[in-house]
Amino acid sequence: MKNLKHILFTLLITIATQQLFAHALWIETKSTGKIGQTQEVKIFYGEFVTNEKDSVAKWFSDVKEFSLWLTSPGKGKIKLNTTAGANFYSAYFTPEKDGVYILSVVHEPKELGGTTKYEFSSLATVAVGKTSAINTSEVSNAIYTSVSDSKIYNADVPVKIKAVLNGKPLANKNISVFSPEGWSKEYTTDKNGEIEFSPLWAGRYILEISNYEKTSGEHHNKNYTAFWQCGTSTFEVK
Structure with a gap:
C-alpha cells in the first residue's frame, strides 16, 4: 500500500511538473513605435500555441508578482507599473527618442515544482525611428531567444534568431517556434546559437527556449535538486 501511495504521489508530481513546463510567461507589444506616442505592453501566462x-x-505561485523593466536608448533601466486585467497585466510607456527599447521580465516563483526551481523570463523590443538592430549587450535576462531586429517581418522571408544563456551563445539547443495559426516546430541552434526559418503566415509568433540542469540549493527555505529556465520573445509578420 505504501508503495502504491508513493507511485501515485510521484505520478501526480510528474503530471503537475509537465503542465508547469508547458506554461510560459510572454510579453506582447507592437514591434515598432513613435516618439510621443504611448505604447501598450501586455504580459500573459499560459500556452501561446493553444x-x-x-x-x-490562476497564475502559478507568485508569478503575478513579476517586475517589468524598460531599458530606453541612452538611459538606464526603469521599472514600469503594471495593472491586472482578466488574463494579463498591462503597462504603458512613451518613447522620447529614436532607438530600440527593451522590455524584460525575469521571475523565479517561490514555489518549487516537486524539487525543481523555476525561472520564467521574457523579452520584447520596440524600434522607434530607423534603427532596428537589437543591442544584445543591454539584455540582462540570463536566458533568452530573439530575432536580430525589432521590426515587422515579411512572410516567406528568412528570419534569423539567436539563443543566449549567461551571455554566451546557446548551441545545440531546441528553439520552439509557435505561429498564430497554431503551427509549431522545433529548430536546433548551430554552434553560434542561431537558427533561421521562413514564417508562412502573418501575425504574431512566439519563440521559446528552456534549459534544465541538475543542481542543488535552497530556495525560500526549500531544498531543490534541479533548475529549469524558460525564455520567450515574440515578433510580428505581415
Missing part, C-alpha cells in the same frame, strides 16, 4: 491565457487569479 491560445491558452490563464486568468490572473
Whole structure:
C-alpha cells in the first residue's frame, strides 16, 4: 500500500511538473513605435500555441508578482507599473527618442515544482525611428531567444534568431517556434546559437527556449535538486 501511495504521489508530481513546463510567461507589444506616442505592453501566462491565457487569479505561485523593466536608448533601466486585467497585466510607456527599447521580465516563483526551481523570463523590443538592430549587450535576462531586429517581418522571408544563456551563445539547443495559426516546430541552434526559418503566415509568433540542469540549493527555505529556465520573445509578420 505504501508503495502504491508513493507511485501515485510521484505520478501526480510528474503530471503537475509537465503542465508547469508547458506554461510560459510572454510579453506582447507592437514591434515598432513613435516618439510621443504611448505604447501598450501586455504580459500573459499560459500556452501561446493553444491560445491558452490563464486568468490572473490562476497564475502559478507568485508569478503575478513579476517586475517589468524598460531599458530606453541612452538611459538606464526603469521599472514600469503594471495593472491586472482578466488574463494579463498591462503597462504603458512613451518613447522620447529614436532607438530600440527593451522590455524584460525575469521571475523565479517561490514555489518549487516537486524539487525543481523555476525561472520564467521574457523579452520584447520596440524600434522607434530607423534603427532596428537589437543591442544584445543591454539584455540582462540570463536566458533568452530573439530575432536580430525589432521590426515587422515579411512572410516567406528568412528570419534569423539567436539563443543566449549567461551571455554566451546557446548551441545545440531546441528553439520552439509557435505561429498564430497554431503551427509549431522545433529548430536546433548551430554552434553560434542561431537558427533561421521562413514564417508562412502573418501575425504574431512566439519563440521559446528552456534549459534544465541538475543542481542543488535552497530556495525560500526549500531544498531543490534541479533548475529549469524558460525564455520567450515574440515578433510580428505581415
